[in-house]
């Protein structure tokens with residue numbers, strides 16, 4: 145499984161965020177979306193404990209920059225725009241914050257120190 149190249153980083157709270165819906169199948173263990181996300185660890189794998197090796201992809205709202213690359217590019221050679229299952233939605237950050245009762249910061253939280 146490839147991941148974001150880690151070359152980009154969030155500098156400002158985005159206007160929109162990506163979220164994944166229950167339609168996410170995890171692409172049966174080979175997520176097609178994750179390689180297009182430019183932010184390391186922003187799209188991450190959540191295993192389905194009851195049905196290994198299946199799982200799904202979640203988006204970290206503290207890392208997402210709202211670039212929409214995950215919904216505009218599909219699996220190589222598939223001629224699809226974005227997720228084959230339409231399981232990624234872009235939502236206004238204001239709406240996400242209202243639903244979750246959280247105000248997202250511009251920058252990602254600093255990693256915990258040991």
Ligand code: SF4
Nearest residue numbers: 168169171175177227
């Ligand atoms: S491409 Fe779609 S179905 Fe596949 S892992 Fe990503 S969000 Fe889930």
Ligand code: SF4
Nearest residue numbers: 181208209211212214
């Ligand atoms: S919108 Fe951009 S940063 Fe957010 S999950 Fe999609 S590709 Fe990653």
